[in-house]
Amino acid sequence: MTKESITIGLVSISDRASSGVYQDLGIPALRDWLNAALATPWQEVARIIPDEQDEIESTLRDLVDHEGCDLVLTTGGTGPALRDVTPEATLAVGDKEMPGFGEQMRQIGLHFVPTAILSRQVAVIRKQSLIINLPGQPKSIKETLEGLKDADGKTVVQGIFAAVPYCLDLIGAPYIETNEAMVKAFRPKSAQKPQA
Numbered sequence: 001m002t003k004e005s006i007t008i009g010l011v012s013i014s015d016r017a018s019s020g021v022y023q024d025l026g027i028p029a030l031r032d033w034l035n036a037a038l039a040t041p042w043q044e045v046a047r048i049i050p051d052e053q054d055e056i057e058s059t060l061r062d063l064v065d066h067e068g069c070d071l072v073l074t075t076g077g078t079g080p081a082l083r084d085v086t087p088e089a090t091l092a093v094g095d096k097e098m099p100g101f102g103e104q105m106r107q108i109g110l111h112f113v114p115t116a117i118l119s120r121q122v123a124v125i126r127k128q129s130l131i132i133n134l135p136g137q138p139k140s141i142k143e144t145l146e147g148l149k150d151a152d153g154k155t156v157v158q159g160i161f162a163a164v165p166y167c168l169d170l171i172g173a174p175y176i177e178t179n180e181a182m183v184k185a186f187r188p189k190s191a192q193k194p195q196a
């Protein structure tokens with residue numbers, strides 16, 4: 001089977017990381033998780049930007065329209081603070097909202113921290129790309145994408161990434177496969193391609 005490759009935009013949205021007050025840990029956390037979870041080759045286009053709505057919108061447009069990203073993961077700026085505007089920027093560039101992602105992300109977050117309800121994260125489709133907001137705490141990236149497993153490795157709550165491959169299929173993005181020990185992609189039988 002020929003493996004396609006996928007281009008993924010990684011966007012860290014943080015006033016302090018983008019100005020060098022602290023080192024950005026968002027992009028490394030996204031990259032490390034994707035390296036471990038994806039069985040399909042991928043390349044990244046990474047950006048570290050402040051919590052400015054115009055700049056977030058122009059970055060998302062650039063990643064999808066010019067850099068050819070099939071999937072864009074953002075981290076940070078989803079809370080209630082005055083400068084948290086990632087969801088507004090994401091909705092502004094989206095053609096379609098995908099509310100199930102935000103609903104599931106908050107469910108996952110509540111297994112880790114009661115303040116998960118403060119995250120206003122959204123996901124949208126822009127053209128043939130899926131854009132998803134993740135919370136800003138670097139540790140929340142793995143939690144949100146992978147979900148929660150018990151001591152025996154049994155899934156307690158599904159991570160959102162289980163639904164990402166099929167969503168990409170449906171919008172005409174490349175077919176991707178995952179490392180099932182970390183996250184099992186769910187596809188209806190009719191949509192599954194034979195394993196290599």
Ligand SMILES: Nc1ncnc2c1ncn2[C@@H]1O[C@H](COP(=O)(O)OP(=O)(O)OP(=O)(O)O)[C@@H](O)[C@H]1O
Pocket residue numbers: 012013014015016017022023024025026027051076077078079081135136137138
């Ligand atoms: N990109 C990042 N790199 C490292 N740590 C981060 C990053 N983003 C957030 N954090 C950590 O997670 C905490 C909560 O994230 P949140 O996005 O709410 O931060 P914030 O206070 O809005 O950050 P900023 O002021 O930089 O925009 C931060 O206080 C910080 O400790």
Ligand SMILES: Nc1nc2c(c(=O)[nH]1)N[C@H]1C(S)=C(S)[C@@H](COP(=O)(O)O)O[C@H]1N2
Pocket residue numbers: 075076077078079080084108109110112113115116117118119120134135136137139140141143144
């Ligand atoms: N899985 C998970 N979700 C989480 C958290 C977390 O630690 N883990 N932190 C919450 C907190 S404390 C806040 S304020 C919101 C918003 O975070 P952001 O503004 O950094 O995006 O995400 C929430 N969602």
